[in-house]
Amino acid sequence: MNKKTVFHGFGVLCLLLMSAVTLGAVHEVKDGESIQAAVTKAQTGDTIRVFPGTYHETVFIDKDDISLVGVIEDGEWPHLDGEKVLNDAILYSGNGFSVEWFKITQYKGNAIMGQSGNNFSIRNNWVIDTGLYGIFPEFGHNGLIENNILSEIEDAAIYVGMSDYIDVRNNQVFDNVAGIEVENSRHVLVEGNVARNNTGGILVFITPGLPIKSSYDAIIRRNFVTNNNTPNFAIPGSLVAGIPSGTGILVMSGDKVVIEDNIITGNNTGGIIVTSGDFVTEVASDKESDPHSDQVEIRNNIMFDNGNDPDGEMKLLMLSKFSTKGPDILAYQSATQKERGSCISRREAYRSYGLDEWTDCDAPTVRAVDAVVSADDIGTTRQLMTKMLEAPADPRVITADADGAEVVYSGICAGCHAYNVRLIGPPALVIQAQYGDDVQAVADYVANPERRRPDFPSMPPQGHISEEMRLLVAEYMLGLEG
């Protein structure tokens, strides 16, 4: 057998493998039918095509390699409408899930939430007012969020939560509280997005009291971050309610964050704010989380017209620096310190505060020859095309034991419940005090929650999780120690 034959044999094998993946069955869903019914019928590798029409439902996908594809005809979209009654439009826990071409409106919780599924792709969706979050992959590895349009979300429009190896590209987010949030996540590329008219445009931070304790290695590149001056309309008391209106980019406790080649204008509090964990809440008492923002690189951003009307406390802060205007760039609290190892290019170009101890970093001239794919590294991130993995991440497997319970807790519960910080739901600490060791009571409650806290949103029912797993997760939650 010569070399060529081996190569051909390999090629045929590849084709066979590819067809095995791509030639799953195709299921069609028409107006008046149920998407969930098609998912129930589908098997791993199948595609579900959803035709224009209005669908009032929550779709759960716990199988692997399912593609949910909207079919648009003459500008008519398949429309998932929660009528402000349903909590979620699409919840997936399966691996290898794709969803594209849906219009999703009027849910109370999420448009598309990933609950620990790996290798996901969320593209071309049009999301309006789906409550707390728009697109929210939680606790997933290796995912793509691309070309989506999201508005009127009262927490984060795109929320990369406790997820690693994620690209967020080419989305448009506006009229939300937070445009794009990278929270307790690692290896994330946020590129080419338009984040405009939110309360805050793009945020990289750590929420203390979550199972994943760090947020590092994020590139925020080539985004348009403009006029993020919408008054904060988050639920009072929730963490994002503390974000000042007029914030372009906020880095809070994030490490190794590169902010490069963005256009950042018209943000009334400030263009870029780098600060530590106590910026939004002083209760950053997670001993496993480092509250400081280390190794932040701010390079080659176009910034003007920022800081025209700083919000609330930021106004007082600027007055203390003898300025009525907010800055293009503000390093605040511990972020000003030399030992944080942060740097700024062309510092003289910006109206900035707190950068005295930052070092200079390079923003080299990019010639035509430097821009091609094969060009040498000239000290920018332009050679880097993606933060996603070359080979898919191992599929997440949920076992019926304490390990599985940890995955379910991280993938579902931790989206709203931190240990000792108020996110969307009450902190785990409060639940522990309320229930003690009554695992059964918690497992029963989450299957059929009744609203008992008028100033908190309703808890969405989790009855789709087996009682065995609910008991395991309840035991995990009641045993958490921060």
Add this chain to the structure above:
Amino acid sequence: MRYRNRLATLVLAALAAGLSVVSVNAGDAYTQHCAQCHGESGAGNLELGAPNLTGLSESYISRQLSGFKAGWRDNRDLQTRTMTSAIATLDDNSLSAAVAAIARLPHQKAKKTAQTQSGDLARGKDLYTAYCSACHGTNGTGNDALGAPSLVGLDSDYMNRQYRHFVEGRRGFHPDDRYGKQMARLSLAVKDPNLIHDISSYVVQLPF
């Protein structure tokens, strides 16, 4: 020492006045059994350590009164001893009449204490939001469904003292005091007890 003696005299005098009349008329029940310490308006008395009752819900007050009767509110200090003996001779009808009367009292503002203004309000708000708001409400108005009393209108001395009692196991220790036990457990979440001053300073300025 002199202060404590004076306090004891005041309390005993008030108590004696209360016990001298026995009646179960709703309006009168409060005047006769509670007003000596908590005041005609129900706004409380800082010197006696009697809290403002006017923000508290009917179910919370009647639960605590049964606690004093049943002995799961302790009686190791002057205030709790006074409460225990003040209601010892009252039958259930008189107690309900008093509770009903309290529920009708118009809201009274929290009394200002020496400490009130000294706390860090921003820190107090953060801590309150994280640890307290889930049960006592974002605005401090309490939640009967969870057995959490309103904190609005309470003075900071009273709140600090109750918090200390929870931490020290003097309140929320009894198996029958279900909600008190929850509070006792949560009180340990605030690691540095000095921070309770920040929290109570924040709470006293919350409006009804």
